[in-house]
Amino acid sequence: MVNFTDLDRTDRKILSELQKDSRVTNTELSERISMSATATAERTKRLIRDGFIESFAAKLAPSKVGRGLLVFVEIKLDRTSPEIFDAFKYAVERSPDILECHMVAGGFDYLVKSRVLDMEAYRRFLSDVILTLPGVRETHTYAVMEEIKDTHVLPV
Structure with a gap:
């Protein structure tokens, strides 16, 4: 390797x-x-x-495709077990509205990134997607007011 x-x-x-x-x-x-x-x-x-390049893709302008509001959601599960983790992962992988999801160490279990049209669309996303994920007990949302830096470029 x-x-x-x-x-x-x-x-x-x-x-x-x-x-x-x-x-x-x-x-x-x-x-x-x-x-x-x-x-x-x-x-x-x-x-x-050798796996250094995973894929090639076009970076779209979120506001042009109706996804101008960036939100991050902290998710705390009601219990943690291999079965809940697997069910949660399976559901997240099938949701096109969830752009990123990371299991994290700290005061909550997962950090989710999504882009939606506006606050009304976020409310639908919260109720129809986030709160239907297996094991969700609590959420905290951070709506981004200004994007200071957004890059995929890794220092090499």
């Missing part, structure tokens, strides 16, 4: 450039990293094969 420490400077440049613009052509990418197009393509294929 290849580790991050096995990557050289050129591999890291490829990862950095592709994070910024995954639509860049191989020719343009090769120019940016000062390497031949063939060598660049081979390295990119290897980075994909």
Whole structure:
């Protein structure tokens, strides 16, 4: 298995450039990293094969697709057991309205991220999605007033 420490400077440049613009052509990418197009393509294929690149996707403008309000929801379960965790995970994975869900250490069990149209849509999301998840005892919601930084770019 290849580790991050096995990557050289050129591999890291490829990862950095592709994070910024995954639509860049191989020719343009090769120019940016000062390497031949063939060598660049081979390295990119290897980075994909070795799992450093999980996928390529378009980043949509949330407000343009009716999802302008960003909310985070803390969820506390009524009890914790392998069965509840599994049922909760299964339900979350099937909800397209839940963008991210993380089991966390601390005063609650899960942190959920979602985008909705507005507060009315959030109320529907809360009642129709969040409160129907298995084992939910308590929730605390944080509606985002201003997004200061939103990036998927990892330092490499």
